[in-house]
Amino acid sequence: MQTLAYELLERRADEGFFNGRSLIIAGGVADERLIKLALFAAKVQIVTDSLLTARKMAAAVGQEIGDAARARVDYKGATVFFDTAEHAAGELEEADTLLLMLDKSKAQSAKCLKLLSRKLTGDKLILACGENTAGGRSAGTLLAPFGEPYKEDSRRKSTLFAVKLAKPIPEYQPMENIECDLGGQTLTLAQDEAVFSGGRIDPGTAMLLECLKDTKPASALDLGCGCGVVGITLKKLGAAEVVSSDISAAALALTGKNAALNGVKLQVRAADMLSFGGKYDLIAVNPPFHQGLGVERQGALNMIKEAGAHLRAGGALYLVGNTFLGYEKFLKESFKSVECLKKNTRYLVYRASDPL
Secondary structure (H helix, E strand, O other): OOHHHHHHHHHHHHOOOOOOOEEEEEEOOOOHHHHHHHHOOOEEEEEEOEHHHHHHHHHHOOOOOOOOOOEEEEEOOEEEEEOOHHHHHOOOOOEEEEEEEOOOOHHHHHHHHHHHHHHEEEEEEEEEEEEHHHOOOOHHHHHHHHOOOEEEEEEOOEEEEEEEOOOOOOOOOOOOOEEEEEOOEEEEEOOOOOOOOOOOOOHHHHHHHHHHOOOOOOEEEEEOOOOOHHHHHHHHOOOOEEEEEEOEHHHHHHHHHHHHHOOOOOEEEEOOOOOOOOOEEEEEEOOOOEOOOOOEOHHHHHHHHHHHHHEEEEEEEEEEEEHHHOHHHHHHHHEEEEEEEEEOOOEEEEEEEEEO
């Protein structure tokens, strides 16, 4: 949620700031209440990378979003895109205002600005709003390449910066492809600022792949697929069917792109962990967690409880996690057999089978 940032925007909306504007909202869109700005603006188009946010916004207007890698919902003066900034840029109608919701990824924010500010016409106003801990206080620096930024407002611990588009829009340069040798496979991988561990394969995933190199499941699920490297490797190792799922539109798009780059076919599905049916011989996962003010691993723990119901007889869950997360205890509460396949000072890889 972006509670404080939304409250700032809601106050400005009540004061008439968005009246008559045609608005594109993008960036780190994590608060479904942003769709309420459609009550004030002439038109609102929202681009969100988060499946959960997109589904909540769709539900607010009586619609649903399924498991497709991208989706669009239209309702009166509002359109919601579950999509990447690159693809959405080709679908968006022109607007006079771009509202960038900040998160901690400056590279992703800069990417959105470069791609979506090209859709502006008329007054060409760019806004950047965020909690100060997510870059709100320094957002003027982010907007400086587009004109002369100024602080429009601040409230509690959030800041709203603005700039009139007055300079040539900088070109967006995609990240370069990387090549890597993982699990006995040499892969070419496109990268994206919006996807975890962009620019490299994180050590935990590399360790997981090392443990998977001797497997050959009939069906496999790459859960939280990121750039798609686990699913692609499993397919190259001989898996007949591989489903790659993620909550992020950018991750799903990147996985599809990387599958094509490496000559394999995957089923790519939007999902919040195991929020869909199906059973597999193997589930591979590097569960996300949040540290911030504390460790948040509840999503991973829920997944561990549910995983057994998604395994075929004789199937196994392969999970990699940081050593301090303590997943072994919870795996043993859900599976009869839990084996640590590989470990170092930072990561552990478990194989869990025979659900309780």
